[in-house]
Amino acid sequence: MSESLNHLLADLHAQRVATWEPAALQINIDQRQRLVNEARTEDFVRAGDTLEPFTLLKVEGGSLSRDQLLAKGPAVLIFFRFAGCPACNIALPYYQRQLYAPLRALGVPLVAVSPQVPERLVEIKTRHNLELQVASDPDNQLGRxxxxxxxxDEASRNAALAKGNSIGETTGTGTWELPQPTVVVIARDGSVAFAEVSPDWLVRTEAAPILRAVEHLLGQTPVQIAI
Structure with missing residues (x-):
């Protein structure tokens, strides 16, 4: 897979460096760096964990449970921030291009998940004509x-309020909480086969390791043993 998500995200950052006011750019950079510096990695989901039953809300209406997702085998969840997030509008179409078809051929659902309420979240699916599923994690229950x-952080909150809105108003959740970009591959038994969390939302998991994790889980390629 020659296309790199992180190259696309680096291009977004370069565009901001060229066009944003320095103060606004620094707030964005500082928030992302703080998340990296203060990441509680010991709390992050990891391979070997077991996911108890959960329910997501499909943007088209209806619900999507853990057991529905795993009815025929593994599933892939991609957590993103919200429908208007510029980086997410790069990431989701990338995953559509690079992952949707090969995962569908393997019978593996691909679901993009955000806490944003379904009636607002649906716009990112329609904007990009996404075939992958998009679902809401109500009240950040699964993300938590x-x-x-x-x-x-305080500077980011103040910057948002100066523009006349809070992220809670944007998402419909009423809080300042969002998920860090995360990929979780869930085995049919509910165990986590692969997980990667990206505290800096301009650095995200490429498609290749996700597909490799699914193929290993399905026994389609030999597992590489580190020596």
Whole structure:
């Protein structure tokens, strides 16, 4: 897979460096660096964990449970921030291009998950004509269990309020909490086969390791043993 998500995200950052006011750019950089520096990695979901039953809300209506997702085998969850997040509008179409077809051929559901309420979250699916599923994690319930949530720092909150809104108004959740970009591959028995959390939302998991994890789980490729 020659296309790199992180190259696309680096291009977004370069565009911001060229066009944003320095003060606004620094707030963005400082928030992302703080999340990296203060990441509670011991709380993050990891391979070997077991995910107890959960329920997501599909943006088209209806619900999607853990057991529905795993009815025929493994599933892949990709956590993102919200429908208007510029980096997410790069990441989700990338995962659609690089992962949707090969995972569908393997019978593996691909679901993008955000805490944003379904009636607002649906816009990212329609904007990009996404075939992958998009679902809401109500009240960040699953994200909290996975240990992947963060809250805006004071400078970021003030910057948002100066523009006339809070992230809680944008998402419909009423809070400043969002998930850090995270990929979770869940085995059919509910155990976590692969997990990666990215505290800096401009650094995200590429498609190749996700697909490799699924193939290993399905026994389609030999597991590489470190020596």
């Amino acid at each position: 269990r996975l240990g992947i949530l963060y809250s805006f």
